[in-house]
Amino acid sequence: MRPRQLPMIWVAGVVAASALVVVGLQGAPVAAPRAAVRAPAVDAPPRAVSSLAGTTPDGGASATADDALVLDPALIRLFDYYLTTVGERPLSAIQAQVEHDLDGRL
Incomplete structure (x- = not known):
């Protein structure tokens, strides 16, 4: 494996893990604003x-109209943080912590 391939493999792993979390959250109801505006971060639940x-938390979340x-x-970046x-x-x-954060942002 060439040295340049290692960062791409790592990025692909982070993207795949993030996608799995997003897919897992699709069943949860999320109230989103009409405008794609980034809200301030919410404090983490007590058991961080x-x-x-x-x-x-680094990153952010927004929704379309x-x-x-x-x-x-x-x-x-937000998913990677958690x-x-x-x-x-x-x-x-x-x-649960990602859901808590997203509930506060959207």
Whole structure:
């Protein structure tokens, strides 16, 4: 494997993991604003892991006029922020925290 392929594989893995989380969230009701405006970040739920202590979520989330979630680099950064805790807590807890954050942003 060539050295230049490693970053692309890592990016593909992050995108795939983010897509899995997005697909998992599709069944959850999300109230979205009519305009694609980024809202301020919401405080993390009380049981945040210690590795995220003193940090704030990176990225953002927005929706289109027809309430569709905008899949953009800001959303990927938001999912990546929470996915850094894989191994520290179960995926269900990570998904709950992502849902909490998205509920506050949209």
